[in-house]
Amino acid sequence: MLGGKTVIRTTYENTVKTNLFDDVFVVTDSEIIFDEISKNGGKAIMSKSTHETGSDRIAEAIQDIDCDIVINVQGDEPFVRGEALGKLINVYKDDLNAEISLATLAQEIFDIDEINNPNCVKAIWDNNHFALYFSRSPIPYPRETDFSARYFRHIGIYAFRREALLNFSKLPMLQNEKAEKLEQLRYLEYGMKIKVLETGPMGIGIDTEEDLRKANHYLDEISKRN
Numbered sequence: 001m002l003g004g005k006t007v008i009r010t011t012y013e014n015t016v017k018t019n020l021f022d023d024v025f026v027v028t029d030s031e032i033i034f035d036e037i038s039k040n041g042g043k044a045i046m047s048k049s050t051h052e053t054g055s056d057r058i059a060e061a062i063q064d065i066d067c068d069i070v071i072n073v074q075g076d077e078p079f080v081r082g083e084a085l086g087k088l089i090n091v092y093k094d095d096l097n098a099e100i101s102l103a104t105l106a107q108e109i110f111d112i113d114e115i116n117n118p119n120c121v122k123a124i125w126d127n128n129h130f131a132l133y134f135s136r137s138p139i140p141y142p143r144e145t146d147f148s149a150r151y152f153r154h155i156g157i158y159a160f161r162r163e164a165l166l167n168f169s170k171l172p173m174l175q176n177e178k179a180e181k182l183e184q185l186r187y188l189e190y191g192m193k194i195k196v197l198e199t200g201p202m203g204i205g206i207d208t209e210e211d212l213r214k215a216n217h218y219l220d221e222i223s224k225r226n
Contacts, residue, residue: 001066002078002145002206002212002215002219003105003216003219003220003223004176006036006105007076007078007206007212008026008036008037008075009036009037009040009042009053011036011073011074011075011076011077011078011080012026012037012042012075013026013042013221014078014079015085016042017071017076017078017082017094018080018081018085018086019082020071020082020086020089021051022067022084024042024043025043025044025045025049025060025061026042026043026044026045026075027044027045027057027060028044028045028046028047028057028075029046029047029048029049029051029057029185030035031046032073032207034046036048041113041199045061045095047060047061048060048213049110052173053150053159053183053186054072054074054183055072055158055165055168055183055186056169056183057158057167057168058061058072058079058165059069059165059169060169060199061166061192061224062165062166067162068092068161068162069092069157069160069161069162070159070160070162070165071085071088071089071157071158072157072158072159072160073085073157074156074157074205075161076156076205076206076207076211077156077157077202077203077206078206078215079202079203079215079218080157080202081202082097082197082226084105084155084157084197084199084200084202085157087105087197087199088103088104088105088158088159089157089159090105090156091195091197092159092161093095093157095195098161099193100160100161100194100195101160101164101192101193101194102153102158102159102163102164102165102184102192102194102195103158103159103189103194103196103197104123104131104154104157104159104184104194104195104196104198105121105154105157105196105197105199105202106123106125106152106153106154106196106198106199106223106224107152107153107155107199107201107202108150108151108152108153108156108198108202109151109152109153110151112210114153115138115151116138117139118136118150119136119207119208119211120153121134121135121136121153121154121182122134122135122136122138122151122152122153122154123139123152123153123154123196124139124140124152129193129195129196129197130193130195130196131188131193131194131195131196132188133152133185133186133188134156134180134182134184134185134188135180135182137181138151139151140224152198154184155199155202155205156205157187158184163186168189168192169185170171171186171190173186174186174189174190175189176188176189177189203218
């Protein structure tokens with residue numbers, strides 16, 4: 001529960017409120033989640049339970065949906081903001097050569113504990129903001145003590161080209177994805193391009209019980225300011 005609502009319902013409703021999308025669905029293999037969204041007026045799609053990644057699950061769900069771009073807001077990102085989602089949509093408007101397979105977000109982090117926390121996925125990219133790698137380890141590794149590298153937390157929000165997402169679901173998992181358990185590495189291992197966009201604070205992604213406590217505290221602080 002987050003401020004009197006479930007995390008998944010909060011994420012869904014905040015995504016709908018952005019008014020950026022033709023339609024919004026929760027895709028799940030959980031009857032509890034399906035019922036939670038449906039009984040509160042939302043749209044949910046029940047998928048099979050054997051998917052290894054969220055991308056595979058979404059690929060199943062969009063088989064019969066006519067669309068060009070699919071935005072995946074992971075259910076543990078309740079503080080999703082329209083400005084950040086709008087950046088992901090706009091990147092495709094400028095992609096005249098259709099070279100971007102997917103786009104995602106990253107936020108600069110400074111706390112050393114967060115940088116070293118394997119639950120906080122770090123991202124690095126090239127000079128054109130195409131991803132080089134994602135890792136649970138600190139990247140880049142701070143070998144030089146007289147140089148302060150910048151570190152960025154990957155935010156679990158993706159914008160896929162429909163075709164790239166469907167192709168992803170047909171490809172076998174390779175070494176880096178297996179080792180790190182990060183599905184975005186499958187795209188990189190097969191040579192697809194991921195555009196990474198910097199964004200400001202996005203609240204708190206909820207991966208652990210401690211994150212949930214922090215999120216409720218964060219929500220209380222927002223309520224006090226308003």
